[in-house]
Amino acid sequence: MQGQGDNSAKAGxxxxxxxxxxxxxxxxxxxxxxxxxxxxxxxGAIWIGNxxxxxxxxGISETLVRTAVSRLVAAGRLAGEREGRRSFYRLTDxxxxxxxxxxxxxxxxxEEASWHFVQLMGSSAEDRMLMLERSGYARLSPRLAIxxxxxPTAIMPALVFRAEIAEGxxxxxxxxxxxxxxxPHAEAYRRFLGSFQSLAAPADAGSMTPAxxxxxxxxxxxxxxxxxxxxxxxxxxxxxxxxxGDEARRLFARLYxxxxxxxxxxxxxxxxxxxxxxxxxxxxxxxxxxxxxxxxVPASGCKSV
Numbered sequence: 001m002q003g004q005g006d007n008s009a010k011a012g013x014x015x016x017x018x019x020x021x022x023x024x025x026x027x028x029x030x031x032x033x034x035x036x037x038x039x040x041x042x043x044g045a046i047w048i049g050n051x052x053x054x055x056x057x058x059g060i061s062e063t064l065v066r067t068a069v070s071r072l073v074a075a076g077r078l079a080g081e082r083e084g085r086r087s088f089y090r091l092t093d094x095x096x097x098x099x100x101x102x103x104x105x106x107x108x109x110x111e112e113a114s115w116h117f118v119q120l121m122g123s124s125a126e127d128r129m130l131m132l133e134r135s136g137y138a139r140l141s142p143r144l145a146i147x148x149x150x151x152p153t154a155i156m157p158a159l160v161f162r163a164e165i166a167e168g169x170x171x172x173x174x175x176x177x178x179x180x181x182x183x184p185h186a187e188a189y190r191r192f193l194g195s196f197q198s199l200a201a202p203a204d205a206g207s208m209t210p211a212x213x214x215x216x217x218x219x220x221x222x223x224x225x226x227x228x229x230x231x232x233x234x235x236x237x238x239x240x241x242x243x244x245g246d247e248a249r250r251l252f253a254r255l256y257x258x259x260x261x262x263x264x265x266x267x268x269x270x271x272x273x274x275x276x277x278x279x280x281x282x283x284x285x286x287x288x289x290x291x292x293x294x295x296x297v298p299a300s301g302c303k304s305v
Contacts, residue, residue, distance in 0.1 A: 013212045015198040019219050020058060022195050027060045027068035032077075033222040035091055038214075038267055040099050041284035045081070045090035045273040053270070057215050083274040090273075101150070105233070106225050107291045113148040113235040117161040120144075128155045136232030138179040146179065149233050176238035188227045189244040192251075196220060199255050210266035217259040224252045253292040260289070 034054055039046045048069060052062045069089055072078040077095040081088050091099065104111075120128050120143040129139055132155055137147035151160070165172065176182075199216055208216065231245060239245075268280035 013208045013216065015201070015208075016212060016216055016219065018198055019195050019216075022191075023219060023223055025058055025060060025222070027055065027064040028071055030055065030058065030060060030218070030222060031065065031068050031072065033218055033225065035078075035095075036099050036102060036225070037218055037221045038271070038278070040091060040096060040103075041282055041288065042267075042278045043090075043273055043275070044096055045088050045275075046278070047272050047274075048087045048089060050271040051089075054214070054218070057211065058219070081274060086274075088274045102225060102229060103288070105228050106221070107288045109291065109294055110233060111149065115148050115163040115165075116146065116151065117163055118145045118147070118151060118155065119159040119161070120155065121157040121159060128158070131155055134230065136230065138232070140179070147232060148235065173238050176234055177240070180232055180234065182232075182234075182240060185227070185231050186240070186244055188230070189248040192223055192227050192248050193244060195223065196251060196255060199259075200251065208262075210262035213259045214263035214266045217256060217263045220252065220255055220259070224248070253294075257289060257292055260285075 031051060034051060035044070035046075048065070051069065052065050055065045056062070069078060073080060073089070076092055078089045079092050081090065117140075118132060118137065120132075125143050129142070129145060131152055132145045132147070133139060135147070135152055136149055137145040137151065139145050146163075199220070227248065236243075264280045264285065267278055269277075271278045
């Protein structure tokens with residue numbers, strides 16, 4: 001299928017091969033993950049040869065990478081620049097703003113709930129309602145939705161009402177259960193846990209090279225961002241018993257911290273922007289680590305040489 005990687009070309013780690021068997025990859029989406037995890041916190045630009053190298057490790061061909069990059073440029077998410085014979089691509093300002101919001105969800109603590117009713121105005125209400133639903137809002141009528149997290153500005157024009165519970169707080173859980181179908185989100189978290197638990201095994205982690213550690217971290221972020229960004233992120237008191245989201249976030253934090261030292265060294269040694277090699281660490285990467293340490297503690301495993 002166009003845009004989808006051929007996972008027959010797999011990285012060396014057994015854990016990575018097993019993840020690739022379970023996690024379907026599309027070139028454009030995986031490149032977005034590379035930018036979000038590796039490139040954006042280091043200035044937002046990278047040589048296309050590095051993108052091709054990273055994607056080859058998960059079975060995505062050079063042709064698919066170049067096609068996906070062209071589409072991301074056409075969509076206004078990447079901008080190209082040349083330095084000699086090399087082509088570099090950087091995130092546009094609009095894309096960097098979008099990535100900043102995603103970083104807060106993926107790496108940051110759960111925000112305090114802020115209930116909103118959104119009444120869509122104007123035409124194309126159904127398209128904008130679908131956008132709200134993908135952002136975790138619940139549809140109450142063809143033009144009215146409710147949610148507890150920031151909404152995409154692209155849904156405007158709309159009336160936005162801030163809400164608070166005046167009476168009946170004990171009924172909030174029943175209201176959430178009736179308004180949101182949480183079962184698919186719970187299942188997505190369980191699939192994430194099933195796919196990535198193997199990376200927590202010291203025997204396999206200890207055999208991973210720095211390149212494998214980077215590949216594993218990219219797969220980790222790629223899968224977790226899909227789950228976390230679609231989660232309505234309701235307050236804990238509204239969630240069903242046995243909610244797997246907290247366990248998934250702790251596993252994500254633990255694995256990300258564990259993989260990052262060798263992964264970042266590999267990136268610094270091999271990846272470049274027009275201005276020179278990418279930095280192993282920056283203020284932005286350190287801030288991500290600080291946020292994640294609230295959730296989990298790194299365990300020894302990946303090689304750092």
